[in-house]
Amino acid sequence: MLDPRVILGPADLTAAERERIFEVASRLKSQPNTAPVPSGLRVGALYFNPSLRTRASFEQAAWLVGGTCQTLNAGADTWGLELDPEAVMDGDKVENVAEAARVLGQFFHVLGVRSFRGDGSWEVERTEPVLRRFAQYSNAPIVSLEGTTHHPCQALADHLTMRERLGEDLSGQPVVLRWAWHPRMLPAAVPHSYLLESALAGCDVRVLHPEGYDLDAEILEQARTAARAGGGDVRVSHDPRDVAGARVLYVKSWGPLGQTGPNPDDLRADWQVDMDLVGRTEEAGVMHCLPVRRNVVISGDVLESPHSWVTQQAGNRMWAQAGLLSLLGTKVGVL
């Protein structure tokens, strides 16, 4: 585990911290109309990539714990940030991450950062260079609002949703993380985080994807070890219909790691999710992080059916993040 003040992925929270997060989340969710207890918590959220859902739920999460959250947009085009503290900055980069992180770390008690589209190879980007630089120089805790490898806030919402639906003890629960066809090759942070989060919860995780779409080997191994310790396992299959027994069907598209561009059309028919596929599960709940392309990734009738948990799952983004901010606010002495 990294420094506990840096949340880059599911493994950066202990089991006890996760329990604490869900406890606060559930308590706040049970009284959604109550005025927050005022606190001094100042949260910043810095986006190097666009966001609508995360920025809404993260700002409201800060409000729910009595604090304030300010969203800052830092498109690579508009604010060239130099990651190398030794660089001679006579090009187009105007600020070094060392200064940026130190300054923002003074304005905010907690700093969320989204950065998932670097220019480097997968081997470089998987080290989360931007987020780690912020963590290195900031005096405030850093929370990934989606990096290259993980999306820990989404994972907390996913976990909370499974607990609400299947009970607190998820050990041994059969869940399926299933690839879906999408016109474009998407980042893999969400599937990595669901894989690891459900493994940490002890689920029995099946990962279904076409050949050539392997997830990160190290994260896979980390998840396998965690799942086995908790009463489950991790297994990979290339059969799109290998969903028998599943209680959760987590649908998500991703590209071969580090690649962009279109996905091949010949995968489309086999890998869409429809009622037929859901019928092969054990009354599984269908999860997806949204936005979802209707009738391409998941059919409309599945999304409109009682099998769909996607609305609840998205709503839990706010409550789970409120739990996380409550935890971090306590750690830094504000709450």
Added chain:
Amino acid sequence: MLDPRVILGPADLTAAERERIFEVASRLKSQPNTAPVPSGLRVGALYFNPSLRTRASFEQAAWLVGGTCQTLNAGADTWGLELDPEAVMDGDKVENVAEAARVLGQFFHVLGVRSFRGDGSWEVERTEPVLRRFAQYSNAPIVSLEGTTHHPCQALADHLTMRERLGEDLSGQPVVLRWAWHPRMLPAAVPHSYLLESALAGCDVRVLHPEGYDLDAEILEQARTAARAGGGDVRVSHDPRDVAGARVLYVKSWGPLGQTGPNPDDLRADWQVDMDLVGRTEEAGVMHCLPVRRNVVISGDVLESPHSWVTQQAGNRMWAQAGLLSLLGTKVGVL
């Protein structure tokens, strides 16, 4: 009247609700320096079209009732929203309004949406397809922050301003809604809303515009019925100087419905508002929703004269919207 939780135009509020709104607005306005009473109200404001005035007044309105408002920009370019829940989404639209509305409806107790520039014909756009889809799927009340047909928040501010100037009982008051020349053909939401709002207040409404600039026939008929029930009437004239007796001169440019492009230059001279025209009224107050092109739509000396109510009218945006949010917050059990 629509579902009371959906405010698309003036007719979506009852007379009693409007009274309640003005009562709260006036009370808050009378103590502008007082700290708000904290509440749990979370308001979202989603803009498909740009805004500066509305976003400022709407955010501050939420703050005035002890809540928070988060502004979200959803330019059609940056967040392609599919309005048809049955669509096969393999094009450039990444999210269906069904999911978007359900998600945002969980984060916020009240959701404001601005969407006034669709691609369809007037017959399609006048049904407010975007706003109605949000209303259909959101669990939270929807407030139009300017649609194609109406701008209900502007109408409330207009009404509040008339009450402050002319007294609470506006029945039979002679008011003029007068077209003005503007370089471009503008949307008609504001004139429609002023027409209907003043008619609902029982005013005697004269609508002046050049031939070919007719307002929506159905809204005109709805206004006429409402005005007659309240002691007034609605009459249309093409004479730019037909302002005798008017106590209000509401100035606004609009284009032939559904059209864009430049307005013909030959209308310019006759349709500008200057001191001569104001002198033909019964000491009318001059109203305009702003922004206004000085010395083109209204002359500078009118705007600087005591006849101008435009500053007060703009300020009332904030107070009237605070009244509206107070009403809706009460309806959803937060306030």
Added chain:
Amino acid sequence: MLDPRVILGPADLTAAERERIFEVASRLKSQPNTAPVPSGLRVGALYFNPSLRTRASFEQAAWLVGGTCQTLNAGADTWGLELDPEAVMDGDKVENVAEAARVLGQFFHVLGVRSFRGDGSWEVERTEPVLRRFAQYSNAPIVSLEGTTHHPCQALADHLTMRERLGEDLSGQPVVLRWAWHPRMLPAAVPHSYLLESALAGCDVRVLHPEGYDLDAEILEQARTAARAGGGDVRVSHDPRDVAGARVLYVKSWGPLGQTGPNPDDLRADWQVDMDLVGRTEEAGVMHCLPVRRNVVISGDVLESPHSWVTQQAGNRMWAQAGLLSLLGTKVGVL
């Protein structure tokens, strides 16, 4: 001094007001985790030029005094503002500053405005035409968030930092404001404000810059008068190494007034700040408003050394602005 409700530069605050600001800033800074005392203060911040640091620190400053701050972006491209109230607005400008200022002045108790890149000559722009128009028409106090001539909020943070490091009485303290090479010719608001602020504090100010990079003659004279009254003086030199005895080395690049474009390369070697230069001072603290180009303007080893005050200085933006908003909030009767 201007109308006390208009803060365009350091001279628009009295010594007593400045003391009050620092007192509040220091008190708030000493309890950074405490929940703010709720107030009704509504602050607006309107940006005609981009900002990340100022918008973060200014919003958080409002929060620290129990209020709210709303940031509004008004790029000249997206919201053409006409500065002449007599203009016939049939071109591309859609709103007159008279209306804009009156409206925003109703929504907010205090209005911050950033506008430092006008199209006019230095003689025109140095009169701060945008900021002064806002001051003329707004009913609310106006605070420059960086104009053409001054950046008063930066000056307060600079002054607070010097007090924290060198003690409250700065009279006679030898400080150096030193030009540095930068690829582009930058605005001069920050050096002007440091010059005048340190002079008002009674410092003994040396200004070092290459020939042809003179600061504004009137501001220089104003600073000289102020410094002499307080026990110091202002002296200009073109020697980049004239730093002996300095307790502060304030580094900043600027262009010949009113000019843009690249700076000549032949100035680069002599005007960079490195450990050798710092060693020639009297253990001076190195200040810079940030962002700073590492190893071009200031070397990385200086920035990482105990000589660097830049992080503390940037953090003080928030606390100093909270002090300023506290002062203004009191003046308008909200706090």
